[in-house]
Amino acid sequence: MCIQQGNRRDLRVGRAWSDPVSLLTDWNHRWFIDQRHDKKEHHDLRLYFNWRWQRGSIIAGRLADANIGSVLLIEAGPPDEGIPAMMDISRLFELDSGTDWAFLTKPKKHSGRQITYSRARMRGGCGNHNDCAYLVPPEANFDSWRELGTDGWSGKDVRPYFEHLKERVTIEQRPERHLVSRAFIEAGVALGLPKVDFGIGMLTLNVHGRLRNSSSVAYLHPLTSLPPNLEIQTDTLVGRIKFIGSVASACLTGRGRIAAGREIIVCAGSIQPPQLPLSSGIGDAADLRELGIDVVHHSPGVGKHPIDHYSVPVIFETAAPVPDRHITPYEAIAMLNTTPGAQSVESQLQLGPTAGWVNGRFGDEYQASTPKRDLLLRSSRMSPEAGATGSENYLPRYLRRADNRPQLSFGRRSLRREYSARERFVCRRLGQTESFKRIVSKELLPGPDIIQESDLREYIRKNCQTYYHAAGTCRAGSANDPNAVASPI
Incomplete structure (x- = not known):
C-alpha cells in the first residue's frame, strides 16, 4: 500500500509495528501520527508492517477517509466484489483454487506427511475465505503482552477499539x-x-444474514463509491521493496515499479510477513549476506518465532x-x-x-x-x-x-x-x-x-x-529485545 504526499499532516512510522486494533479506528493514535516530526529527518526505519491481509482493506479505507493524501491499495489476488461464492458464506467450498495460497508444511520426519496451510489470495484476505468467526480474546491475553514489553496493549487499552469495530462491522450470532x-x-x-x-x-x-461482512466489504464496498483519493490495483504481487537509505521508496512488482511519495504499509498475512522484509534486505544480516541480499536493516528476529x-x-x-x-x-x-x-x-x-x-x-x-x-x-x-x-x-x-x-x-x-x-x-x-x-x-x-x-x-x-492461527513470524516485544521485529514507538 503506497501513500502519496497529502496536505493534512505528516505520518511517521518508527520501528516496524503490528497493531491489530488501533488501525481500525483512530489514526490520531500516538503510535502512528506525530505532527511534530520533521519530514527532513529519517532516523527510523520508515516502513510500516501490519501482519494481516484483512487489515489492508481497513487501513486503506481509513486513510482515504482521513484525506491525508492519495492511497494505492496493492493486492496480489483477484477482486472480491460481485462474486457470489465469495460473498455468500454458505458457499465457502465453491471458491476455486486460485483464491488460496495453499502453503504446505515440510514433510514430517518419520511419516512424510504434509499439512496444507490455507491462506486467502484475494482482496479482503482470509475474511473472504474463512467461516467469519468473531471471537474477542480475553483481556488477560493482552495484559500478558504488556508485561512482555508491548506498552499500550493491555486489555484495558484495546477494549475501546473492539467496541469501535462493531460500529462498522455487523456481528451476528447464529x-x-x-x-x-x-x-x-x-x-x-x-x-x-x-x-x-x-x-x-x-x-x-461477522456476517449480515448469509453475506460476509469482511474487512473489504465493511470498509471498501461498494467499489463504485470509493473516495477519489483511493485506488485499488488487484492481481499485483509485490516481490521487493526498494529503499533509499533506511526509507522505503517503492514497491517492485511483476507489473512494474510503484513509487511511494510518503509511506509504504505492508499487510502480508500471518505466514508471509518475513518474505517481503527478507527479500528487501531486512532480517538477520548473516542470513541475508549468505543469500546474496544487500542488508538494509539488521533485524535477527525476522522469521524466527513462528x-x-x-x-x-x-x-x-x-x-x-x-x-x-x-x-x-x-x-x-x-x-x-x-x-x-x-x-x-x-x-x-x-x-x-x-x-x-x-x-x-x-x-x-x-x-x-x-x-x-x-x-x-x-x-x-x-x-x-x-x-x-x-x-x-x-x-x-x-x-x-x-x-x-x-x-x-x-x-x-x-x-x-x-x-x-x-x-x-x-x-x-x-x-x-x-x-x-x-x-x-x-x-x-x-x-x-x-x-x-x-x-x-x-x-x-x-x-x-x-488451526490456521499462525502468529509470531515477525514477533512484537520491547524496544530492548534484540529479537523483537516490532515494538511500540
Missing part, C-alpha cells in the same frame, strides 16, 4: 437451528458448561444422515478451562455438523464413511504457551526456492505440550451424553479401542492439523 449444533450445546450443558460467552454456544460471525496451535479431531458417525450445515461448517463452539483455577480460556472445542467434506484432510487415517454421516469435533489448546511451536528458522530458506513460496515447519515442542488427556476426555464425554447419543451411533476416530496414552499420542501425530 441461531440454534441445526440439530447437531443443538445436541452439542445440550451435551455441554449436561456436563456443567454454562451457556454463556465462557462456556458453550453458537458462534458469533507459533500456532494444533487441533486434533474426534470423529463420530451419526445414526442417520444430517445436513452438512445451517450456514457455516462450524457453527457451535465450547470455550473452557481444563485446569482448576485457570483465569482465562485454555481450550476450544468446535463442532462440524459433518466431517465428510474434509476428504482425509485431517490426517492419514480418516476417510469419510457415508456422506453426511460423520461429525467432526476438534479440540485445541488456546494459551500461547501451549500453542508455541519450535522456533526453527525456516523462512530464509524459502527464498532459495524457485517459486519463492514458504514451506512451513512446525516443531515437536507444540506436540509435546498440546492436547492433554483433559481435552480428549471432554470430547469423548460429550459424545457419551444422552443428547449426543440420540444422533451418534459410534466413535470412528480415535476409536473406542484407543485408550492407552501411547496409542493416543500416535493417533495425534498422524492426525493433528493446524
